[in-house]
Amino acid sequence: MLQTLLFGVAALAIIAAVVIRLFCYRHWVRQRVLKRELPDHWRPLLARQVPIYLRLPDTLKQRLEKHVQLFMAEKTFFGCDGYEVTEPVQLTVAGHACLLILGRHYADYDHVHSVLIYPGAYAVDEEVTDGLVVSRHQEVRSGQASDYGQVILSWEDCEATLEHPGADHNVILHEFAHQLDYLDGSPNGAPPLLRDEAGQWQQVMSTAFAELQATLKHPGRQPWLDPYGATDPAEFFAVLTEAFFQQPRQLKSHQPGVYQQLAHFYNLDPLQFSANSPDGQLNGFPPSINMRE
Numbered sequence: 001m002l003q004t005l006l007f008g009v010a011a012l013a014i015i016a017a018v019v020i021r022l023f024c025y026r027h028w029v030r031q032r033v034l035k036r037e038l039p040d041h042w043r044p045l046l047a048r049q050v051p052i053y054l055r056l057p058d059t060l061k062q063r064l065e066k067h068v069q070l071f072m073a074e075k076t077f078f079g080c081d082g083y084e085v086t087e088p089v090q091l092t093v094a095g096h097a098c099l100l101i102l103g104r105h106y107a108d109y110d111h112v113h114s115v116l117i118y119p120g121a122y123a124v125d126e127e128v129t130d131g132l133v134v135s136r137h138q139e140v141r142s143g144q145a146s147d148y149g150q151v152i153l154s155w156e157d158c159e160a161t162l163e164h165p166g167a168d169h170n171v172i173l174h175e176f177a178h179q180l181d182y183l184d185g186s187p188n189g190a191p192p193l194l195r196d197e198a199g200q201w202q203q204v205m206s207t208a209f210a211e212l213q214a215t216l217k218h219p220g221r222q223p224w225l226d227p228y229g230a231t232d233p234a235e236f237f238a239v240l241t242e243a244f245f246q247q248p249r250q251l252k253s254h255q256p257g258v259y260q261q262l263a264h265f266y267n268l269d270p271l272q273f274s275a276n277s278p279d280g281q282l283n284g285f286p287p288s289i290n291m292r293e
């Protein structure tokens with residue numbers, strides 16, 4: 001009996017030591033990364049590849065740089081179909097991804113370990129089950145986020161985003177919004193929220209989602225948001241996130257309640273740094289070309 005008890009205590013002590021060591025080690029490594037100076041050539045690259053970077057106030061700009069340093073040090077990039085992932089490409093992804101956690105904790109991306117980049121839209125085999133009938137078809141995608149910490153992107157679609165910084169579509173923001181949605185386990189359009197916040201989020205988002213779906217049933221009415229957001233609540237959150245950062249003025253004008261919920265979740269008010277936005281598309285959105293997940 002005593003032996004069993006001692007064995008149990010020893011096992012718990014070892015587990016505790018491993019957990020503490022893992023957390024302390026990660027903290028220690030991150031502090032080492034953050035002590036390094038940002039490479040000189042990164043700031044001009046961020047300015048070119050992440051248009052919003054130059055409009056950020058200094059405090060947020062420095063915070064974004066720190067997040068980017070960690071992201072570049074920790075996440076693994078893979079090129080697919082022969083695509084060569086260069087440093088500017090990595091910084092483009094890191095800069096946009098870290099915008100989403102600018103007002104939050106870097107730990108929100110602890111579960112993200114890799115980014116796969118295709119040169120353009122890529123095809124995946126999809127299996128659809130309808131009762132006893134299973135059918136397969138190919139789907140063309142511009143991006144995808146998985147619950148095991150992987151993000152897949154089409155560089156052609158990322159570049160299109162850079163060419164139209166005021167458009168509502170940004171595939172990088174979209175897929176990393178899904179990663180935040182995965183934080184509480186279920187990709188349901190409701191990222192982790194405090195209990196007293198969840199009720200209001202649910203009410204505001206459900207109403208806005210229903211409005212978008214209703215608008216799409218009337219061929220003559222143009223929705224205020226990319227129609228892809230009407231696919232399901234998870235896509236709605238991802239598409240709203242794109243609009244929140246890319247077209248905050250339009251989003252706040254059409255859905256002030258939604259804007260308020262997102263501003264609270266992201267702990268940011270993009271309107272404050274979008275006054276001089278080169279946004280030339282106030283009343284429209286480019287058609288979605290490829291499927292997003």
Ligand SMILES: [Zn+2]
Pocket residue numbers: 174178234235238292293
């Ligand atoms: Zn999606």
